Amino acid sequence: MHLLPKPRKVKAADSRHTIVFIALTAMIAVLFPTMLSVGAVDIPLSEVWKALTDGETQRRSWFVIVTQTRFPAACAAAFSGAALAVAGLLLQTAFNNPLAGPSILGVSTGSSLGVAIVMLAIGGAGGFAAHSAVLGGALIGAIAVMILLVALSSLVRSATMLLIVGILIGYLSSSAISLLNFFATQEGVHSYVIWGLGNFYGISVPELPWFCGLTGLLLILSLLFIKPLNALLLGERYAENIGVRAVRVRNGLLLLSGALTAVITAWCGPIGFIGLVVPHIARLATGTSNHAILLPATILAGAVIGLICAVVSVLPASHGIIPVNAITPIIGVPVIIYIILRRRKIFYFN
Amino acid sequence: MDAALSTIRLSIGYPATRSGAPLVLLSDLNLSLPEASLTVLIGSNGIGKSTLLRTLAGTQRQLTGSVLIGADRFETLSVRQRARRLALVYTDRTGGGGLTVSELVALGRQPYTGFLGRLSDDDRRIVGEAISSVGIGHKADAYVARLSDGERQKVMIARALAQQTPIIILDEPTSFLDVASRLEIMRLLGDLARSQAKTILLSTHDIAPALSVADRLWIADPVNRTILQGPRDALIADGAMQLLFPDRNIEFDSRALDFRLSR
Numbered sequence: 001m002h003l004l005p006k007p008r009k010v011k012a013a014d015s016r017h018t019i020v021f022i023a024l025t026a027m028i029a030v031l032f033p034t035m036l037s038v039g040a041v042d043i044p045l046s047e048v049w050k051a052l053t054d055g056e057t058q059r060r061s062w063f064v065i066v067t068q069t070r071f072p073a074a075c076a077a078a079f080s081g082a083a084l085a086v087a088g089l090l091l092q093t094a095f096n097n098p099l100a101g102p103s104i105l106g107v108s109t110g111s112s113l114g115v116a117i118v119m120l121a122i123g124g125a126g127g128f129a130a131h132s133a134v135l136g137g138a139l140i141g142a143i144a145v146m147i148l149l150v151a152l153s154s155l156v157r158s159a160t161m162l163l164i165v166g167i168l169i170g171y172l173s174s175s176a177i178s179l180l181n182f183f184a185t186q187e188g189v190h191s192y193v194i195w196g197l198g199n200f201y202g203i204s205v206p207e208l209p210w211f212c213g214l215t216g217l218l219l220i221l222s223l224l225f226i227k228p229l230n231a232l233l234l235g236e237r238y239a240e241n242i243g244v245r246a247v248r249v250r251n252g253l254l255l256l257s258g259a260l261t262a263v264i265t266a267w268c269g270p271i272g273f274i275g276l277v278v279p280h281i282a283r284l285a286t287g288t289s290n291h292a293i294l295l296p297a298t299i300l301a302g303a304v305i306g307l308i309c310a311v312v313s314v315l316p317a318s319h320g321i322i323p324v325n326a327i328t329p330i331i332g333v334p335v336i337i338y339i340i341l342r343r344r345k346i347f348y349f350n
Numbered sequence: 351m352d353a354a355l356s357t358i359r360l361s362i363g364y365p366a367t368r369s370g371a372p373l374v375l376l377s378d379l380n381l382s383l384p385e386a387s388l389t390v391l392i393g394s395n396g397i398g399k400s401t402l403l404r405t406l407a408g409t410q411r412q413l414t415g416s417v418l419i420g421a422d423r424f425e426t427l428s429v430r431q432r433a434r435r436l437a438l439v440y441t442d443r444t445g446g447g448g449l450t451v452s453e454l455v456a457l458g459r460q461p462y463t464g465f466l467g468r469l470s471d472d473d474r475r476i477v478g479e480a481i482s483s484v485g486i487g488h489k490a491d492a493y494v495a496r497l498s499d500g501e502r503q504k505v506m507i508a509r510a511l512a513q514q515t516p517i518i519i520l521d522e523p524t525s526f527l528d529v530a531s532r533l534e535i536m537r538l539l540g541d542l543a544r545s546q547a548k549t550i551l552l553s554t555h556d557i558a559p560a561l562s563v564a565d566r567l568w569i570a571d572p573v574n575r576t577i578l579q580g581p582r583d584a585l586i587a588d589g590a591m592q593l594l595f596p597d598r599n600i601e602f603d604s605r606a607l608d609f610r611l612s613r
Contacts, residue, residue: 227467243433243461289448348448350495
């Protein structure tokens, strides 16, 4: 998928992209097994390998921990990171705004509102039915906000104004959540607060293929937008002139990023910062805004950041798990500050 | 001479709203752009130059009348077909600073490439030629963000060339440029009309450099709300330039090809 002219001589930019892709893949290859090995119980990598292949581990509990808990969590971390990062990239390009992201546009909050309604209504009940209801609530909430944004985007043509509308929708949803909490039972509030902290351990083994399949499908769909995404870099008027139906593409991008956010929010809670920060990390690493390079790099970098958050969250070992939302700002905020301070020097802002 | 683009009884402006009557900016326009010529649109601020260009480019609907590209009514063409017939260049700086010059110019190939936007060898050759014909071949691998405003506008013109459309429309392409870049861009556009047989229409307030390269003029007459068209020298000889600013204290000097304050 090269959009780069003159392929005959290999240029510096091409080899830089290759190095970035190799480095990101290598980091995933290291972080994923690390995630399976460390935690409250440290399991040697050789035993992790046995658990995943022939199922004969020194201790029976290791097999259960690796296959029932850590493997789903590692998948959740990698796929969530990738999906949220791509959602952020699509929104940043669609709105031509480097600060757009799923949490900023109110999509995560809409999703949270859906979950809040369900959790507070069922008051902390467990079980499969309750779990499905939570998933449904998250999807409906996120998609409702997205449909609202798409509907408003035909009235509000300016991308910046639409971004502000998204922020306002987010505030409205949070206020509705606060009101719901006020009237809810203590158990309901408790389970909602726990969900809201974000964690990668909410996916059961039977659910895992659904989660990975759905997220993977949405990520593949995003790759089909590479060409119009590049056109949108020039703004909607130029995009129209090179044959892109800008409004239709923007609505498609909004729905796709909404779906990505909803799936992740439903299973893992509203995880902030990854969607905002990872596209910037990917741009700085690859040195390009060309989505043919940037989008795959964002997928890989998102998976890396998701896995780093997951590994950090189990560092306290026997003392428990740190909520994901306590870690993402520690990674995210320095990157954002760096970008703000250096924005005149960073190539893609000018 | 065949017209690359023409209009039939075209009126432009903004349709009626609940609160008011339609705003007609210019009406009864029967304009034509002959093939392989450079036409310069001149008029005072607010007369509707940008609206006219948007209407010709199909991004804004006309009030009445029609726009023909060759023999086809504009409305009957799909977005992709339009993209192969007419390329646009706007005034303002665009995004895309994180692309290299050749990546940005390659976006002009999008109407021809497939679903994934993969470039063929032919596409790459066309992109390379477009970049060298605007004189920035040495910057092909530079980030667009690192270019001067004048170079950036040349990149946008190269993108329009890579689009291989018979017609290129430019809305005040030199507004924010320094005097050297203004002259270079006007010269470049004049050369492209001749050497590559492009039909070029541009609006501008840079009267002297634009007139020096123009084949034909479209002069917006604010009194009759219409446009006078014709070959440059004939219109200037007829005194059409004096119609541009009827209530202002300036006059056109046909030797300097520019306006000066009346004495």
